[in-house]
Amino acid sequence: MASLMLSGTEKLTLRTLNGKGLCDLQGKSLFPRVANSRIRVPNRVAPKFSVSASRPTSQPRFFQHKKEAFWFYRFVSDVYDHVLNPGHWTEDMRDEALEPADLSDRNMIVVDVGGGTGFATLGVVKHVDAKNVTILDQSPHQLAKAKQKEPLKDCKIVQGDAEDLPFRTDYADRYVSAGSIEYWPDPQRGIKEAYRVLKLGGKACIIGPVYPTFWLSRFFADVMMLFPKEEEYIEWFQKAGFKDVQLKRIGPKWYRGVRRHGLIMGCSVTGVKPASGDSPLQLGPKEEDVEKPVNPFVFLMRFLLGVMAGTWYVLVPIYMWLKDQVVPEGQPI
Numbered sequence: 001m002a003s004l005m006l007s008g009t010e011k012l013t014l015r016t017l018n019g020k021g022l023c024d025l026q027g028k029s030l031f032p033r034v035a036n037s038r039i040r041v042p043n044r045v046a047p048k049f050s051v052s053a054s055r056p057t058s059q060p061r062f063f064q065h066k067k068e069a070f071w072f073y074r075f076v077s078d079v080y081d082h083v084l085n086p087g088h089w090t091e092d093m094r095d096e097a098l099e100p101a102d103l104s105d106r107n108m109i110v111v112d113v114g115g116g117t118g119f120a121t122l123g124v125v126k127h128v129d130a131k132n133v134t135i136l137d138q139s140p141h142q143l144a145k146a147k148q149k150e151p152l153k154d155c156k157i158v159q160g161d162a163e164d165l166p167f168r169t170d171y172a173d174r175y176v177s178a179g180s181i182e183y184w185p186d187p188q189r190g191i192k193e194a195y196r197v198l199k200l201g202g203k204a205c206i207i208g209p210v211y212p213t214f215w216l217s218r219f220f221a222d223v224m225m226l227f228p229k230e231e232e233y234i235e236w237f238q239k240a241g242f243k244d245v246q247l248k249r250i251g252p253k254w255y256r257g258v259r260r261h262g263l264i265m266g267c268s269v270t271g272v273k274p275a276s277g278d279s280p281l282q283l284g285p286k287e288e289d290v291e292k293p294v295n296p297f298v299f300l301m302r303f304l305l306g307v308m309a310g311t312w313y314v315l316v317p318i319y320m321w322l323k324d325q326v327v328p329e330g331q332p333i
């Protein structure tokens, strides 16, 4: 059973059909409009059934690689909090996205995977004692920024890989990851790891992008990194073994609910671990071997093309913000 939560209040319950797809419990039309809302609700969030852990490797997404992610954040960590983040990831959005994580007890053990400069962690430590929180990231440069933040000074800071977490099985009460899944070469493996490290009854909360429907945005998204479809998140969670999987849509206020360009932070997906131990899902070896040497020319080209595609996603929030300023309230943008 999975749910799609809209604006935190409207809720559409979805179920799996023959283990192959999702539709609403009443089996109603596939793309209804929410009354008094410009949000278009994908009533059937799962697919014809293409999505699977195999999608990530099938396209040349230039940043969906660990080496590229390392070098990207080597340069970007200095401007991440003040220049890159504000366009698509605000404090309001963060608090709304973390709400389904149900951070209800200050003594909870929490891991923030792909925690970077600690922007999402600052939301976590409002509810949980910092000494119980671990920030894990592959980038030492991002982590160095997190270390400088006063509210995070008691957090444990660990360099590591989301697809191979250095935590024991059944370790944490909550697993949080914001804006990182799009870089993982094998997101299904990362979600399987989330399942493993959680305790029985523990909750995972993955905040991430959503796939655009406008053709040009879709092109740049596909070139840059993985923008999962909502149904893919749900499928990955369910395959990993999570129960009570829910998806809540988020977005900057000035987008007025527009999702056609996709969003770097577009949804918060949660699931509960129903049994202790490892995930029931079996996977083969990891996709990307970071130790393997790469051709420096190929790497540079990939990196530059990724940066060019990423520029689109710096411009889109500015464009949406300008539209929000000029289009009268109540009219579609």
Ligand SMILES: C[S@@+](CC[C@H](N)C(=O)[O-])C[C@H]1O[C@@H](n2cnc3c(N)ncnc32)[C@H](O)[C@@H]1O
Binding pocket: 066, 069, 073, 089, 113, 114, 115, 116, 117, 118, 119, 120, 121, 136, 137, 138, 139, 142, 160, 161, 162, 163, 177, 178, 179, 180, 183, 184
């Ligand atoms: C967009 S930032 C998000 C940072 C932070 N969670 C926030 O809310 O601002 C993405 C982070 O994911 C990290 N990352 C990418 N791939 C990773 C991996 N395989 N394992 C761990 N961290 C990863 C990057 O280094 C980067 O710091």
